């Protein structure tokens with residue numbers, strides 16, 4: 128019988144997966160570091176209002192909240208580190224020159240699991256570029272995400288672009304929609320509900336058909352409304368710098384609550400669901416807004432698909448072996464597992480090799 132040790136949506140990472148996760152995290156952060164992104168390590172929990180108000184339309188209901196007995200205030204456990212990096216950039220690092228490049232990695236907690244992803248606690252690793260949200264910023268950020276995944280040995284990566292504020296832009300200008308119906312229109316477009324869209328604003332129907340492989344989708348969108356020309360040029364320029372499969376789904380909103388002109392989801396062949404997301408957004412501080420661009424990767428699905436695994440070559444060091452030889456082999460990259468009592472065996476210690484006559488012999 129397996130009785131639940133942990134609540135639904137939570138899991139312990141055991142060996143070798145915990146090591147694989149740490150390796151992937153280090154690989155992503157290492158790639159980011161090499162591009163000038165320095166690490167921040169925000170607090171696990173913070174005042175709820177600060178977290179919720181920092182990014183426009185970030186969802187307060189995503190966070191696990193509680194009243195802190197010490198401060199008597201409502202705290203939230205972070206559901207997304209991006210908002211925290213925004214807080215740090217806007218306050219303690221406000222005086223740093225822009226653009227400011229920061230990276231992060233750590234657990235995040237959601238109040239509820241999403242339909243297709245049962246996890247509530249996940250390991251989030253990412254980069255934020257604060258002070259710019261133009262094409263150059265998007266190219267850098269998306270490029271680093273792709274490079275980091277390649278460095279981590281993840282293959283078959285693809286990116287699905289979206290234009291999160293597209294409906295707002297069209298509704299405010301060329302294709303007016305009554306304000307009270309915009310939310311419903313957005314939801315129906317997101318759900319690709321053609322009948323529902325036709326009821327509210329039939330002019331928007333071509334947007335549903337514009338989803339698909341990047342090139343043709345972009346061409347269809349270009350024919351849709353001239354008001355989008357500069358955005359679409361920007362999108363084309365971002366895509367041109369990326370050497371992975373690209374798609375475009377202009378009305379996808381799910382998971383892009385606070386992103387503005389550009390959003391993207393990352394996928395990899397053989398990996399369940401999205402492995403990450405990113406895009407442009409604004410950080411709000413004292414009524415002013417600062418543009419930013421970033422991406423977050425979720426490491427657990429990658430680990431589940433086998434990424435970050437190593438060959439697990441473990442060398443068993445029998446009792447009485449010369450410690451200097453084992454030390455030399457460790458320096459050469461071996462993992463050594465020392466026998467601590469006579470009945471220890473290489474098999475019990477999951478070793479692939481054994482130290483015999485001063486050298487590593489396969490078992």
Ligand SMILES: N[C@@H](Cc1c[nH]c[nH+]1)C(=O)O
Pocket residue numbers: 207208209253254255382386404405406407408420421422423
């Ligand atoms: N933090 C966002 C992705 C993102 C990072 N920067 C901008 N957007 C997410 O996990 O969905």
